Amino acid sequence: xxxxxxxxxxxxxxxxxxxxxxxxxxxxxxxxxxxxxxxxxxxxxxxxxxxxxxxxxxxxxxxxxxxxxxxxxxxxxxxxxxxxxxxxxxxxxxxxxxxxxxxxxxxxxxxxxxxxxxxxxxxxxxxxxxxxxxxxxxxxxxxxxxxxxxxxxxxxxxxxxxxxxxxxxxxxxxxxxxxxxxxxxxxxxxxxxxxxxxxxxxxxxxxxxxxxxxxxxxxxxxxxxx
DNA sequence: ATCCTGGACG
DNA sequence: CGTCCAGGAT
Numbered sequence: 001x002x003x004x005x006x007x008x009x010x011x012x013x014x015x016x017x018x019x020x021x022x023x024x025x026x027x028x029x030x031x032x033x034x035x036x037x038x039x040x041x042x043x044x045x046x047x048x049x050x051x052x053x054x055x056x057x058x059x060x061x062x063x064x065x066x067x068x069x070x071x072x073x074x075x076x077x078x079x080x081x082x083x084x085x086x087x088x089x090x091x092x093x094x095x096x097x098x099x100x101x102x103x104x105x106x107x108x109x110x111x112x113x114x115x116x117x118x119x120x121x122x123x124x125x126x127x128x129x130x131x132x133x134x135x136x137x138x139x140x141x142x143x144x145x146x147x148x149x150x151x152x153x154x155x156x157x158x159x160x161x162x163x164x165x166x167x168x169x170x171x172x173x174x175x176x177x178x179x180x181x182x183x184x185x186x187x188x189x190x191x192x193x194x195x196x197x198x199x200x201x202x203x204x205x206x207x208x209x210x211x212x213x214x215x216x217x218x219x220x221x222x223x224x225x226x
Numbered sequence: 227a228t229c230c231t232g233g234a235c236g
Numbered sequence: 237c238g239t240c241c242a243g244g245a246t
Contacts, residue, residue, distance in 0.1 A: 043232035048242060082241030086234085129234045150232060168233090201231080 005161055006178050011214060012159065013183045016190035019210040023189045025142055031107035032063055032098075034140035035122070036091055038132045040081050052081030056091075063105035067096040090127030097125070111141045119145060130169045144184040148172035151195030152188065158199065158217040 036056070041049040059077050060066050066074060074088035081087070099105045110118040115137070122133035134147035148156070153168050162171050179187060198205050206212055206220045 039233090041232080042234065044241080045231065045243070047244085049232095052242095080242070082232090082243080084241070086240055090234095127234070131233060 008159070008161075008214065009179055009183065009187070012211060013187045013190070015210055015214065016194060017186060020190045020193050022186050025185050028140055028142055031110055031136060031140035032095075032105055033057070035094075035107060035128070035132070035136045036063070038135045038139075039087060039091060039094075039127055040078060042087075042129075042132065043083060044081050048081045052078040052084075055080065063095050064099060066092050067099050067105070087127070094125050094127065107136075107140070110137070111143075115143055115145065118143065130172050134172065138185065138188065142185075144179075144181040146172060146176040146179055146184050147188060148175070149192065151192045151199075154201060155191050155195045155199045158204070159211070159215055160217075 037049070037053045040052050040056070044052075055077050056074070060069065060074075069092065071085075071088045071092055074092055075084040078084045078088060078091075095105050098107065102109070110121060113121065118137055118141075119133050122128050122136055123130065128136075131147050131149055134145040137143040137145045138147060148168050148171055153162065153171065156162050156171065156175070161175065166174075176184075194209075194211070198209050204217075204221075206215075206217075209215070212220075
């Protein structure tokens with residue numbers, strides 16, 4: 001029974017594409033930039049994390065300088081993003097590690113590795129979990145891994161794609177294999193967009209939802225709202 | 227003035 | 237499961 005998921009993925013992807021457009025894959029950025037920005041975005045709103053990223057990039061234009069910086073001054077630089085004490089530590093350690101190991105603070109070598117190996121390499125870094133590792137590879141290298149953030153997890157749950165008791169990481173691993181490579185990027189982006197605009201955590205706007213017909217979420221507000 | 231949101235780790 | 241944080245929404 002829970003194996004009707006596969007066909008519905010293509011259907012949902014199409015519906016979202018018609019509603020929000022088919023986002024083109026934009027030119028890849030340095031993987032280290034993407035990784036740092038993604039760490040800053042953990043448990044942090046886009047506007048806050050992006051502001052912090054710009055400040056950090058401005059202060060340490062080549063990431064190498066982070067290795068010799070005081071965590072305190074890194075923390076002050078990214079303070080507007082929140083969680084600066086953990087994140088400054090983690091970013092400094094990560095850059096120092098790569099720099100020490102590879103001689104430069106870059107991650108482009110990941111592009112030459114098999115998908116799984118690159119993913120596991122990132123996962124092994126402290127402060128890099130499944131979502132961050134996947135985002136780095138998808139946005140930095142166009143490698144079709146499927147990051148599951150809180151929006152995707154929520155919307156996917158309502159769509160019936162998430163099994164009972166299945167956590168984010170398990171879902172990310174399993175679902176990845178069900179999504180055709182070329183759908184990974186647009187589906188990821190459009191599900192997030194949909195989660196933000198319509199399928200809110202608290203009060204989803206099911207009446208304005210382009211997926212309403214395809215969604216069997218049980219707690220859907222009733223049609224007659226008057 | 228409180229409430230809410232957002233990943234990874236100890 | 238508690239902790240880490242700021243800024244925007246209510």
